[in-house]
Structure formats: C-alpha cells, structure tokens
Amino acid sequence: MHSRDIENILGRKIRKLRLDNNLTQQELGVKICRSPTTIGKIETNKSNGSYSTLERIAKEFKVPISYLYEPETIEERS
Numbered sequence: 076m077h078s079r080d081i082e083n084i085l086g087r088k089i090r091k092l093r094l095d096n097n098l099t100q101q102e103l104g105v106k107i108c109r110s111p112t113t114i115g116k117i118e119t120n121k122s123n124g125s126y127s128t129l130e131r132i133a134k135e136f137k138v139p140i141s142y143l144y145e146p147e148t149i150e151e152r153s
Contacts (some may be wrong), residue, residue: 090118092136107131
C-alpha cells in the first residue's frame with residue numbers, strides 16, 4: 076500500500092466518523108482544539124495531520140489510532 080492510499084483512507088475515515096456523529100468540521104475542531112481548516116485538510120488529503128491531532132481525533136471518536144489507517148471495509152465505503 077502506498078502512502079497516498081493511506082492518506083486517502085485516513086481522510087475518508089475521519090470524515091465518515093465526523094458525519095456519523097453529526098459533527099461539522101467546526102464542531103470537531105472545537106472538541107479537539109484544532110481549526111476547522113486543519114480538519115478539512117486532513118479529510119481532503121492535503122495534510123496527514125500531526126500525531127497529536129490524530130490522537131485527539133481517535134480519542135474523540137473512541138477508536139484506536141490504528142483504526143484510522145486500517146483499510147476500509149465494504150460497509151464503510153457505502
């Protein structure tokens with residue numbers, strides 16, 4: 076798996092978690108003390124995000140940080 080594939084997975088997973096929890100980028104940013112621009116850049120694969128940002132996101136959604144990098148299941152893609 077190439078790094079670009081991992082970035083795509085990361086962005087899609089974070090976006091799905093955010094939407095599944097009915098949060099805007101602004102609301103998630105407030106919860107994890109990051110700007111909505113940072114969230115948007117991660118979701119659109121313009122940034123990988125720092126480890127501390129990804130750690131905060133994982134903690135907010137109660138998932139292990141490794142989950143953010145795991146290949147998506149068919150159900151997650153729909």
